[in-house]
Amino acid sequence: MSQTAQKHDVFQAIADPTRREVLKLLAEKELPISEITSHFPMSRTAIAKHLKVLTDAELVSGRKQGREKIYRLHPEPLTELRRFYEQFWSNKLSVLKYVVENDKEK
Amino acid sequence: MSQTAQKHDVFQAIADPTRREVLKLLAEKELPISEITSHFPMSRTAIAKHLKVLTDAELVSGRKQGREKIYRLHPEPLTELRRFYEQFWSNKLSVLKYVVENDKEK
DNA sequence: AGTATATAAAACCATTTGGTTTCATGTCAA
DNA sequence: TTGACATGAAACCAAATGGTTTTATATACT
Numbered sequence: 588m589s590q591t592a593q594k595h596d597v598f599q600a601i602a603d604p605t606r607r608e609v610l611k612l613l614a615e616k617e618l619p620i621s622e623i624t625s626h627f628p629m630s631r632t633a634i635a636k637h638l639k640v641l642t643d644a645e646l647v648s649g650r651k652q653g654r655e656k657i658y659r660l661h662p663e664p665l666t667e668l669r670r671f672y673e674q675f676w677s678n679k680l681s682v683l684k685y686v687v688e689n690d691k692e693k
Numbered sequence: 694m695s696q697t698a699q700k701h702d703v704f705q706a707i708a709d710p711t712r713r714e715v716l717k718l719l720a721e722k723e724l725p726i727s728e729i730t731s732h733f734p735m736s737r738t739a740i741a742k743h744l745k746v747l748t749d750a751e752l753v754s755g756r757k758q759g760r761e762k763i764y765r766l767h768p769e770p771l772t773e774l775r776r777f778y779e780q781f782w783s784n785k786l787s788v789l790k791y792v793v794e795n796d797k798e799k
Numbered sequence: 800a801g802t803a804t805a806t807a808a809a810a811c812c813a814t815t816t817g818g819t820t821t822c823a824t825g826t827c828a829a
Numbered sequence: 830t831t832g833a834c835a836t837g838a839a840a841c842c843a844a845a846t847g848g849t850t851t852t853a854t855a856t857a858c859t
Contacts, residue, residue: 602708603817607777614781621835633818635836640816654826654835662781669782671713672775675720675768709847727805739848741806746846760805760856 597664598671600644605629606637610660613647617659620649703770704777706750711735712743716766719753723765726755 601607605627612623620638624631638658641647646665649658707713711733718729726744730737744764747753752771755764 598710598713599708601777602705604704605817607704611780619835629817630819631836632820632838636817651836656836660781665778665781668774668778671707672771672778674717675766675771676775711847725805735847736849737806738808738850742847757806762806 595640595643597644597646597667600641600646601668603637603640605634606641609634609637609641610646613658613660614662617657619652619655619657621655623658701746701749703750703752703773706747706752707774709743709746711740712747715740715743715747716752719764719766720768723763725758725761725763727761729764 601610608626609623612618612626620631620635623638624634627634638647638649642649644664646661647658648661649656651657707716714732715729718724718732726737726741729744730740733740744753744755748755750770752767753764754767755762757763
C-alpha cells in the first residue's frame, strides 16, 4: 500500500459519466454515500463502487462519521488532465499546424 | 449511422494509455497505421481497433491513400476535457473552498 | 503474372466494468 | 433492547474492453 498504489488513474476515473457527475456533486459540498445515491437511478452499492474507483484515483476521500461515510472532493489529480490537454492545445506546434492546415482546406 | 452516432466519447477515448500515446504521436504528424503500430508492443489489429475508438470520438480521422490508411489528429473534442477541468479548477467556488479548508487543517 | 505489402473483417478469448441481490455489521434513537 | 438506518462485503451476471489469430482483399513492385 505505498503512496503509488493507485490502481485506477484519473483518466480511467473520469471515463464514466456517473463518476463525473459524482465529482460535480462533491464540488458543491461533501456528502454521505446515501445522499449521493439519491441523485442517481442506481443502487447504493453501485455508487459505493464508483466512489471506490474515485478514491483509488485520489479524487475523493471518505471519512466515517457516526454511521455515515462522508466523501469530499480532492481536485488536485485533475491537473494531470490539464497537462494532457495542453500538450495538444497550448502553445504547441501541433495546434498551429492543425489550424494552418485546416485553413488551407477552406 | 447519423452524424451524432458517436458511440465513444472523448473521456472514454483517452481512458486508455495506448490511445493517449497514439494521440501524442499524431500530434507530431499524420501517420499510416503500420507506422503507428511500430511504436507499440502489440499487433496492428489492436492498434486499428484503438484508432476506431479514437475515430468514434472524432479525435482522429483516416484517409485511404494507395494501400495505406493515413491518420491525422483532430484535437477539437479535447476542449470538452478542458471544460470539465475548469469546472473544478478555474475561478470556481469549489476551488476556493478547497484551498481554504485545506489551510485550516494545517 | 506473381509476389510482397497494407489494411480489413471476423471469430475468438480472458479480464474488467458496471450493475444487481443478499446478508452481515455497526450506530442511533425511542 | 429493539428496530431502523447507513454502510460493508460477497457472490453473481451481462456486456464491454483489449487483445489475439486467421482469412480475405486491394494495391504496388518487379
